[in-house]
Amino acid sequence: MTETHAQQAEAIRAAVETGQERLRALLPALTDDAVRGPSELPGWTRAHVLSHIEGVARALARQARYALRGELIEPYDGGRPARAAAIEAGAVRGAAALGDAVRAALDEASAAWSAVGPADWTRPVRHRNGDLRSALLAWWRELEIHAADARIGHGPRDWPRELCHHLLDHLAPRVPEGLPLVLTATDETFSRRYGDAGAPSVTVSGTLTDLAAWLARRTPQQPLDCRRPGRTVPPPELLDWP
Known part of the structure; x- marks a missing residue:
C-alpha cells in the first residue's frame, strides 16, 4: 500500500x-x-x-x-x-x-x-x-x-463530512443505470454526477449530510429540492444497497 x-x-x-x-x-x-x-x-x-x-x-x-x-x-x-x-x-x-x-x-x-x-x-x-x-x-x-x-x-446531520463524501461514492450503485443524476450540496462547493453526462438529468439539492442520508435510505433533516429541466419532481427511486 x-x-x-x-x-x-x-x-x-x-x-x-x-x-x-x-x-x-x-x-x-x-x-x-x-x-x-x-x-x-x-x-x-x-x-x-x-x-x-x-x-x-x-x-x-x-x-x-x-x-x-x-x-x-x-x-x-x-x-x-x-x-x-x-x-x-x-x-x-x-x-x-x-x-x-x-x-x-x-x-x-x-x-x-x-x-x-x-x-x-x-x-x-x-x-x-x-x-x-x-x-x-x-x-x-x-x-x-x-x-x-x-x-x-x-443523527445524519452529525455525520462527519468525510463520511458523507465516502457514502456518496460507496452508494453510487444505488443509482439506476438509466438515471442521469446530479447531487448538489447547498452548504459547500460540491456536485456529483452519476450516469450519462450528456443526458438531461435529475438534480437533487440539499446539504451534504441530507444528500448522504437520502442516498443511504435515511430521512434527510430538511426536504431535498429535486428538479428535472423545467419542473420540480419527487426524488427518484433508488436501487438496493450494494
Missing part, C-alpha cells in the same frame, strides 16, 4: 475512534423504556439497533484479528441466520445490560483496529472478499449510520 493509502486508512481509523467515543458517551442516558422505543428501522426497537451495532463491531473486529494472523474467517459464525438470531436475543436486554454489552464490543473493536500497522491495510479479509481497509470502512459506515438509526442523540 502506498503511503497515501496508509495515511487515508489511519485517518479513517481516527474517525472511527471518534465515532465510538461519541456512542459511548450517549449510552449512559439510556433507560429501559427508551431502548424499547422505535428506531429509524421498521420493526426494530432501539435495542435491536444497539444489539446489531454490538454484533457488527465484534464481527469486523475479528476480521482484523484473523487477518493479522494471515487467516480468513467469516464475519459471523452461522452466517446471516445466526446474526439475526443474535440481534433478537440481544434486543430483550435492559438498558444497563445492553449498554455494557455495546461498550464491551466497542472496546474489542478499538483493541483490534489499533493493532493494525501501516503495512497491514492490504491484508485480505473474508468480509466482501476485501482487505482490512475496506473492512474498516464498513465498520465506519455501520457505526455512524446505525448510531443515527438508534435515535439516541446522534
